[in-house]
Amino acid sequence: GFKVGDIYYKPNGEPEGVVWWIADTTITIDTFYYGQHGKLISKFSGGDCALQWGLGPAPSAAYYILAFDSLDGEINTDIIMQWKDTTTVDTIWARRVQAAPWCRSLGAEWYLPALKEAYAMFALTVNVINPVLATIPNADTITTKVLVCTRYWTSTAVYPYNGHTYLVGIGNDPDYNVHNNLIMSTFEQQQSYGVRAVRKF
Numbered sequence: 001g002f003k004v005g006d007i008y009y010k011p012n013g014e015p016e017g018v019v020w021w022i023a024d025t026t027i028t029i030d031t032f033y034y035g036q037h038g039k040l041i042s043k044f045s046g047g048d049c050a051l052q053w054g055l056g057p058a059p060s061a062a063y064y065i066l067a068f069d070s071l072d073g074e075i076n077t078d079i080i081m082q083w084k085d086t087t088t089v090d091t092i093w094a095r096r097v098q099a100a101p102w103c104r105s106l107g108a109e110w111y112l113p114a115l116k117e118a119y120a121m122f123a124l125t126v127n128v129i130n131p132v133l134a135t136i137p138n139a140d141t142i143t144t145k146v147l148v149c150t151r152y153w154t155s156t157a158v159y160p161y162n163g164h165t166y167l168v169g170i171g172n173d174p175d176y177n178v179h180n181n182l183i184m185s186t187f188e189q190q191q192s193y194g195v196r197a198v199r200k201f
Contacts, residue, residue: 001026001034005128007136008040008201015136017042017199018129020121039200041121041129042110043139046102046195053099053153054080056190057163063089065097065189068159070115073198076155077104077111096190099153103197112155113198115184118168121198122152122182125170142170143194151183152194158186165189 002008006019017040024035054065065083067076080100087094100112113121121129122142130141143150151169158164164186187193 001036002038002201003032003034004038004124005132007132015043015139016040018132018136019201020124020129023200037201039117039121039198042103042106042197042199043133043136045140045142046197047098047192049143049194050192051098051102051153051195052096052190052192053165054097054157054189055093055163056096056188058093063093064161065157066161067155067157070156071117073114073117073155074111074200076100076114076157080112080155099195100155102195106197107199110197110199112153112195115154115156115166115168117198118152118154118166118196119182119184121196122168122170142196150194151185151187152196157189163188167193169194 002019004019008016008019010016019038019040022033022035022038024037025033027034055063065080067079069075077100081104084097103110103112125142133139133141151167154166154168156166167185169183
């Protein structure tokens with residue numbers, strides 16, 4: 001079984017990421033909850049912290065990417081990818097859809113986390129995730145300085161659609177909504193921020 005903070009390995013023994021959520025606790029040992037299923041965060045950040053989410057303010061409803069789920073980023077990522085794969089809008093607009101495709105490039109099961117997934121995940125950054133990532137060769141720890149990459153895209157667009165998407169990150173920037181040292185904000189989708197992929201196991 002797995003517990004939060006475990007390294008998740010591929011069948012070939014290569015570290016794939018860090019477990020940050022357990023879905024089915026089957027046993028508890030010394031206050032640690034173990035299960036067979038859960039979610040892990042990728043060991044890498046995408047695009048050197050400079051990926052766009054999407055189109056931003058769009059000229060018509062035909063351009064809108066209606067990914068509003070706040071709990072399951074896999075649903076949103078499927079919506080985003082379907083839009084990107086089937087859109088007939090100008091290529092220059094479609095090229096802005098970068099964050100979710102990067103996550104999916106890691107494999108069909110990877111996705112851009114939804115707002116509440118990202119919030120729960122990044123709450124574990126300092127005490128759980130980063131110390132484990134630091135032990136994995138060539139892995140990227142999550143940035144905790146007040147920089148662009150302090151904030152990471154979620155897959156949850158603002159409802160009703162206004163060309164903005166939610167971000168979550170770590171820091172104490174007084175210009176943003178900070179709770180438990182987490183930043184939650186919204187920005188235009190064509191801006192560039194950090195990306196971390198998630199997958200279920």
